[in-house]
Amino acid sequence: MAEKKCPECGSNNLKYDYARGELVCMKCGLVIDENIIDEGPEWRAFDSDQREKRARTGAPIKFMKPNKGLSTEIDQYNKDIRGVKISAKTRAQMQRLRKWHKRASISTSIERNLAIALTELSRVASALNLPSNVREAAALMYRKAVEKGLIRGRLIESVVAAVIYTICRQYGIPRTLDEIAEVSGISKKEIGRTYRFLKVDLGINMPLTNPVHYIPRFASELKLSGEVQEKAREILEKAIQKGLISGRGPTGVAAAAVYIAGVMMGERRTQKEVADVAGVTEVTIRNRYRELKDKLGLDVPT
DNA sequence: AAGACGAAAGTGGTTGA
DNA sequence: TCAACAACTTTCGTCTT
Numbered sequence: 001m002a003e004k005k006c007p008e009c010g011s012n013n014l015k016y017d018y019a020r021g022e023l024v025c026m027k028c029g030l031v032i033d034e035n036i037i038d039e040g041p042e043w044r045a046f047d048s049d050q051r052e053k054r055a056r057t058g059a060p061i062k063f064m065k066p067n068k069g070l071s072t073e074i075d076q077y078n079k080d081i082r083g084v085k086i087s088a089k090t091r092a093q094m095q096r097l098r099k100w101h102k103r104a105s106i107s108t109s110i111e112r113n114l115a116i117a118l119t120e121l122s123r124v125a126s127a128l129n130l131p132s133n134v135r136e137a138a139a140l141m142y143r144k145a146v147e148k149g150l151i152r153g154r155l156i157e158s159v160v161a162a163v164i165y166t167i168c169r170q171y172g173i174p175r176t177l178d179e180i181a182e183v184s185g186i187s188k189k190e191i192g193r194t195y196r197f198l199k200v201d202l203g204i205n206m207p208l209t210n211p212v213h214y215i216p217r218f219a220s221e222l223k224l225s226g227e228v229q230e231k232a233r234e235i236l237e238k239a240i241q242k243g244l245i246s247g248r249g250p251t252g253v254a255a256a257a258v259y260i261a262g263v264m265m266g267e268r269r270t271q272k273e274v275a276d277v278a279g280v281t282e283v284t285i286r287n288r289y290r291e292l293k294d295k296l297g298l299d300v301p302t
Numbered sequence: 303a304a305g306a307c308g309a310a311a312g313t314g315g316t317t318g319a
Numbered sequence: 320t321c322a323a324c325a326a327c328t329t330t331c332g333t334c335t336t
Contacts, residue, residue, distance in 0.1 A: 270305060281328055
């Protein structure tokens with residue numbers, strides 16, 4: 001949590017006050033987060049058996065029901081407890097009370113939602129090794145979505161997944177839908193749906209995924225040299241200019257480019273290896289490979 | 303024996319009526 | 320809402336190294 005910054009003064013000198021349950025900025029005194037929970041264990045476990053016995057919590061519980069059905073409401077009937085009508089003056093007062101009570105509940109429900117969502121967000125972000133600036137951006141986008149009331153009727157987890165997907169694309173740190181689906185436990189389909197929904201309602205205009213962004217990841221997973229990456233990028237640039245990638249899955253194109261570059265630079269990897277790290281099949285690589293080779297007139301050593 | 307290649311059939315998602 | 324469609328996958332047989 002050390003990477004968090006104070007939204008007011010930008011200082012990152014934040015301190016948890018566990019006695020009060022608050023996260024406080026030590027510079028300007030702003031309470032950034034309240035009702036936090038000390039998640040750390042106050043015991044040590046020396047083996048997995050002890051860990052299981054001492055842990056108070058099991059698998060993560062989903063508090064999906066906002067306020068767990070325990071919210072208080074002030075009723076509409078302007079009668080006192082004996083059923084006698086109350087005076088006009090009191091009635092007006094009750095009206096105001098009702099109004100503010102409702103507003104207060106809504107605002108706490110947003111906060112509760114955010115608290116859960118941010119935990120999930122940080123969990124997924126860690127699993128995907130996302131840098132903290134990306135997490136911040138994702139948190140901000142989620143906050144906007146909540147404030148616009150876009151979460152209603154949707155699982156928090158699926159919105160979190162969609163937000164992360166969106167932010168990753170904006171930052172050019174491509175994580176495939178598959179990877180996000182894997183760690184978030186939300187289906188690809190659902191993430192896609194939620195993503196589209198977010199896109200429309202938050203007015204995000206998304207540049208279409210550039211396959212070039214996938215090259216470094218694929219290349220490093222295949223332990224290919226920098227020259228191969230350079231070559232692959234070069235091939236892709238040409239392919240983009242010739243419009244060979246529109247309508248094609250970006251991962252497939254990137255994978256084929258990496259494969260070709262590898263062969264051309266004498267660092268051959270099998271189609272299967274490339275296919276595995278790219279999350280496509282050999283056949284797709286072959287198809288893209290053929291297209292690229294034919295249309296670009298590359299001479300690939302056999 | 304393993305990899306590369308390509309044909310054919312199947313799958314899930316998008317689009318347009 | 321349904322059918323047509325494109326992209327991709329699965330499966331399988333053949334060829335090459």
